[in-house]
Amino acid sequence: MPPAPPPAIITSCHVPDDPARREWSLVREGAANSAQWALVYRSAAQSAATVTLPLRSAVPAVASDRVTLHYRAASGWAVSLDARADGPSTIDVVVHPAIEMHVEPDPGRTVRDTDRIVDAMNTEGLLAVTCSFGYGTGAPRGDQWMLGAGYAWGIALFQSNGGQRYTAAAVSWARDLTRDLGPGLLRGRLMWGVEAMPFFWQDRPTGTAGIGISPLVWRWRFVPRPRVVPFIEFAFGGLVTGDPVPEGTKRVNFLTHGAFGLRWRPAARVGLVTAYRFQHISNGNQQATNPGVNAHVLWFGVSFAGR
Numbered sequence: 001m002p003p004a005p006p007p008a009i010i011t012s013c014h015v016p017d018d019p020a021r022r023e024w025s026l027v028r029e030g031a032a033n034s035a036q037w038a039l040v041y042r043s044a045a046q047s048a049a050t051v052t053l054p055l056r057s058a059v060p061a062v063a064s065d066r067v068t069l070h071y072r073a074a075s076g077w078a079v080s081l082d083a084r085a086d087g088p089s090t091i092d093v094v095v096h097p098a099i100e101m102h103v104e105p106d107p108g109r110t111v112r113d114t115d116r117i118v119d120a121m122n123t124e125g126l127l128a129v130t131c132s133f134g135y136g137t138g139a140p141r142g143d144q145w146m147l148g149a150g151y152a153w154g155i156a157l158f159q160s161n162g163g164q165r166y167t168a169a170a171v172s173w174a175r176d177l178t179r180d181l182g183p184g185l186l187r188g189r190l191m192w193g194v195e196a197m198p199f200f201w202q203d204r205p206t207g208t209a210g211i212g213i214s215p216l217v218w219r220w221r222f223v224p225r226p227r228v229v230p231f232i233e234f235a236f237g238g239l240v241t242g243d244p245v246p247e248g249t250k251r252v253n254f255l256t257h258g259a260f261g262l263r264w265r266p267a268a269r270v271g272l273v274t275a276y277r278f279q280h281i282s283n284g285n286q287q288a289t290n291p292g293v294n295a296h297v298l299w300f301g302v303s304f305a306g307r
Helices: 114-119
Strands: 008-014 023-029 036-042 049-055 066-072 078-084 089-094 102-105 127-133 144-157 165-176 188-204 208-222 228-241 252-264 270-282 293-305
Touching: 008 078, 023 078, 049 114, 078 127, 102 114, 144 188, 144 270, 165 208, 188 228, 208 252, 252 293
Parallel strands: none
Antiparallel strands: 008 023, 008 127, 023 036, 036 049, 049 102, 066 078, 078 089, 089 127, 144 165, 144 293, 165 188, 188 208, 208 228, 228 252, 252 270, 270 293
16 A cells, blocks of 8 residues: 655745744645645744644635635634635634644643643634645646846946946746745745846947856745745856957856846736846956956846746
């Protein structure tokens, strides 16, 4: 008999800017056709334990961009969840310590007041939350494509004299390497990707064209807000140009950038991207001089999330 699949986090919801960092996760155990469901709760205020509430015979509606659950037990306790990838989400939990649930202490910790921990699971009415989607939904597993273009102006910094002006266009692909990690506002996922730059045109101080490739793009995608997903990224690659960029160096150079951006979500799988990049072009000190280019870049594009 094959082993049962591990529990899958379908969606995790938290209150933005909540000092207690409360989080409710809908978890599925077993195969999809015979799944057992549970609501798992943790918070910074109750960090010594995890509360697992079995949802007997629950039948949530699970789609790639929305999960809904309306569950009421015979004894009166209830869970209502409406988690959306592209809009406001809500959760309502009404429980009491007398019902069946499992309070699991963290390793090396002892839980003395389980009633207080269970009580904290209540939302005291309908609560607005932000939800991220796990791999059990069929939601995108980080296969994210971006098409973008930007305009750059070089600045005088270190050995760079500045004054360059260039335009670039690129296509990138990235994939999640982790699930959501980290505390509070820093919570998010690590992604790795590749970016190809088929178009590079410098028009000042001289005109020249080029192409580039960045095989290492490290992106931290913060937990989505209702309509926007912030991200930061660092990329490392190379650039080949018809003439040396800048003058007095090589035609083949290293190309790196750091960026902060926002992906606006008009739809679940389509986003509009605005970003700021600080880009560096350099010969990596392979010659006697390394004037390089340091440039501010305004970047705009569109993103597509696949399955």
